[in-house]
Amino acid sequence: MSPRAPSLRFRFAIASLLWVGLGTLVAGFVISGLYGRHVTHTFVSDLANHLDELTSLTEPGPDGRPVLDRPLSDPRFQHPRSGFYWQVERGGKPMLTSASLAGHHLITARNEAPDVPIWTRDHQERLLRIDRPGAGGLLFSITASGRVLDAELRAFDSDLTLSLGAFAALMLVGAALQVRYGLRPTQRLAGWIDELRRGDRDRLPDAVPREFAGIVGRLNELIEAQAVLVARARVEAGNLGHNLRTPLALVTSEAEQLAQSGQADAAAFILDQCDRMQRQIDYQMKRAAAAGGRGTGIVADLALFTAGIVEAMRRLHAGRDVAIINAVPSRIAVPCDPGDLSEILSNLIDNACKWARETVRITARVEAAWIEIVIADDGPGIPDEARDRVLGVGVRLDETKPGTGLGLAVSRDIAGLYGGTLDLGFNEKGSGLQAIVRVPIARS
Template sequence: MSQSRPHSLRFRFAIASLLWVGIATLLAGVVISDLYRRHVTHTFVGDLTNHLDELTMLTMPGAGGAPVMFRPLSDPRFQDPRSGFYWQIEQNGRPALTSRSLEGHYIVPASGSGSPSPYWTRDHGEKLLRIDRPGAGGLSFSITASGRVLDAELIAFRSDLAISLALFAALMLTGAALQVRYGLRPTQRLAQWIDELREGKRRRLPGDVPSEFSGTVGRLNELMEAQASLVARARVEAGNLGHNLRTPLALVTAEAERLADAGQGDAARFILDQCHRMQRQIDYQMKRAAAAGARGTGVVDDLRAFTDQIIGALQRLHSDRDLTIVNAIPPGVAIRVDPGDLAEILSNLIDNACKWAASVVSISALAGAASIEILVTDDGVGIPEGLRNQVLDLGVRLDDATPGSGLGLTVTRDIVSLYDGALDLRSVPDGPGLIAVVQLPRR
């Protein structure tokens, strides 16, 4: 719960289930144990009452009025000294007959006329459940059972109960775990749909979700539709603005050229420089608008194959130069970037490398756990370290004799930043040239 972190639903359900099952099992154990104790005590009292009835029926006055029993009680435990079951007959407040289990000892005589209700007492340090009954001729009958007999039965039952409840709790927790897993399955599907949405495989989330999520999914779809509509409208407005600016800009440029033809060279050059600057700004903002509109809505499954397509186009563009373009990207590397944005990034960097390379341009990639680095290396003269940040600014060119607009690296940097990535220019460690490194997060 990596997915079972404290802030995850799975963790919360697991803790809630554990607490509930634990508390319910504990309460069940207490209640069942108490019910069984009452039942066993009631049974003991019933057995002792029956034995007392039997003792009363078997006892008759003998010669001289002393009590005599015709036969022993039917329960053999009254014959066993270690059984914990005793009886005693008193005459005029003094013990007259006792069970063999007392081994010649006596139970403390009952006070008064005795009580037919069972009660607990202590005799010689032993806890006894006792019933007394008065009889004719000054006789008093007492029958007792040691508390250790009842305790032993309760302990045995509680041991079995604990094992049974532990197994029951384990089954309940297993069922709760399966229930949580089944209940959270829609959230896993929702996460998968969102990934597909980010990869451009879906345009909206499906409505086939549990009712608890339907409201959230509906609002997300409405939000994405509103954002898509806003971005589309912004891109249309940007295109219209660019078109509306290009027409008067073309007229101003033409007028400046006529001024140059008329001999007003200084004024014409100033106006043309400003027109070119405005044109670069228009082109730059149009490229930014196009890239921002597609952010995070696609994935490139094979970076090497994708780069081969870019290399093929640029080889035709630079066919007049004897350049070797090497694609050293491992096969099967995937990257979550809109294909249009990635094409813009690679085209700008490889084209720039081809303009400055002496003979070789190499493209490679390093895939890490959290990010992917794309490296475009050329064997040209390189860029001095003090100028590397400067060339990333809009319209900056180190050599006006080399074809270009000064927009490529700036646009590339801005597109990369849209994906929370970075563009870095480095020196080749063991020779001349430049390495343009694009770092993009894998997610």
Template sequence: MTRSLRARFAIVAVVTALAAAGAVGGAVQGLFERHVEREMLAELDADLRFLVRVLAAQDGSATLTVQPLPDPRFQEPLSGLYWQVRHDETGTVLRSPSLAGFEIPLPADSLRAGDRHRHIVIGPERGKMIVLERRVANGAGAPAGYRVAVAMDRKVMEAANRAFVMDLLPVLASIGAGLMAAFALQGAIALWPVQRARQALRDLRAGRRDRLGGALPAELEGLAADFDGMLDAQRHSTRLARERAADLAHGLRTPLALLGARTRELRERGEAEAAAAIEAVTAGIDARITRELARAHIRGPGPRSGPTPLAPAVARIAGALARMPAGGDLAWRQAIPPALLAPVDEGDLTELLGALLENAAHWARSEVCITATAEPGAVVLLIEDDGPGIPAQHRAAALARGVRLDPDRSGTGLGLAIADDIIRAYGGALRLEEAAQGGLRVRISLPSQN
């Protein structure tokens, strides 16, 4: 069974519409068939009465005073409408030309004068036909003992039924189409709360709302309440985990500071090799602490996250770096639409831009260019410098934690790694490319919240 609710509604709609149209068609066809049979029996009864009235006896034989009978089908061979008069004692038979010499096989029957019986017999074309027979009373102008019968082939009724069914099919098709349209509308109305719930979840993830309650119909309020309770518990657990990670990281700073002091003592006593070993270990621990502290402060997508105006944030951080020795001699070029919004929390955006722009200022020779554009479904930010760049084979390593491609330059090697952590938290992607000036281009793609 398919998992799609739309497919299930469609299957139920088609099956129900076909079943309903078939049931209506069968019921109407059955009613019409009974109606046609009643009408034809009434017609046969009228022909039978007429035949009895015009029946006369001449020289002991039955004859008709009116020739032919009014319905022309009695004159057409095998037309499906027949009459027959038979004397029980002599076996003399008078029949309509439509019988073409065939004698209606009337069953042995005991009829009183004036009685009318109905039979189903085999006709001249080996098909069933309905027979009405009546014994003529003495007062009808003919001696008793004459069995007068009129018959109609069932193919006449079947032809009428077929014609009716052919006329009924377009009506049944319209009924089926109408039912399927009604079911489609019903399905759309039934699935509307699902679409509303999906939009509410999108808004929740994008930070446009902080709870699911109130966004769903009354029948789903219990589900919304349970979801909000689970969301609150998750937020609480996440907050505690971040606080504990930050507490642990800060708690390790003191032992690291003591190790640093011990390293200096060892170096002053001439034990440079031991001091270098300790410094290597403490540098790795310090880099890990720095990154974990940065991770602990990443808010990520949530009720309070984004969007944040991008141009003012870039101008603020670039201006701060331009006042520092590392960026004071650089030309900071910015091409960002004033109305462009970054789908990132303001604090996370500051951390992200700070890490990337500080890294660009650290390596640039003369300028840093920042551009941003809005593309279908994403906001793309490019940060380029004219420094030495990173060879293609080393770009993946540059995103690893604490990796420094040039050990002669100061720094922790965490700027790109921290930026990558923030971007991944928002479902985006960071790529390292070669800039037009020959330096490094950092391409950031963040999914928009539209």
């Protein structure tokens, strides 16, 4: 058996998952990169503004040493090891330092391009530094720790991850709803096919989405072609049966004449073969007459349908004084052509009435996806070793009983046309025969 292909729902789900995941990942990298560039630019711009402020507030003191009129406006320069530092030096010797350096000083810069931000490492800390020479040989330096910038970027990336995760989840929910909505026509199509197979409709509706129009059209053409072939085959089978009856009748007549002329053994052999041929013809014609699920509707109420057959059997077997009990509950719908169901029930109930001592009981129930019809009698039953054989065409265990030996075989074959079964066994008391017909509610 070839492996089953993945469903469309699974394929769409995988495609949506990959697309949303890849899109979210790319969007995260792009947004994070753009924000990083923006924050870095703002970071450098703020440092340049602080450097402007530092140079404007620095004045020469009475002793020639530079003094600061007031602290810088950013309070982070006042907090020790805050990550924001400034320094004023002359000749490589620090003259003024920010409180945030906490008594330390910056290493003398080697930046030969003034007002150009560069990354340096000072006291094991990565710093973004801008230097600017001033009057009197002063060198103004302002720095910011890379950990400040990294912390801001990490905080943004964390928020971005949560936001994109929530967005991706919403996108996946939307994709799932879209897949469900998009595949709804396939579910309707499956339902229509089930109705078609049950006999509720004889073709698929033409009002389908454009993508399914070609498939539905071809299926309808196939259904119509198959119906024509089946009808033709049934007619030809019937014609063949009728055409064989005349030659068979002639052979039978000749055999009877042989018997009258004293050739009894030869006549008996020929008559036996003619009887077998007649049974085969009757069997095949009954099979050809079976609709096999190609009817136009469902039996609405099995109990009412069975009641008519039971009444007919009571009249047919009135001389045997057998009680036929119809215990089929109401409102059980059987997906079976009425003619086929009548053939099954008539054969089985008639067979039970022939062998029952006093009672024949018909019951039914719905179990899971099956409808189970039970015809039980209190007769002698059938031995285990003979049950398979009695289902053969023309097989009769007791030739003294009237019949052709076709009823059980025909009933089994008709049930099989609907995906059902016919099983024989002892009844609940362990004595008489119990025939169980099981038909699926919706054929798969």
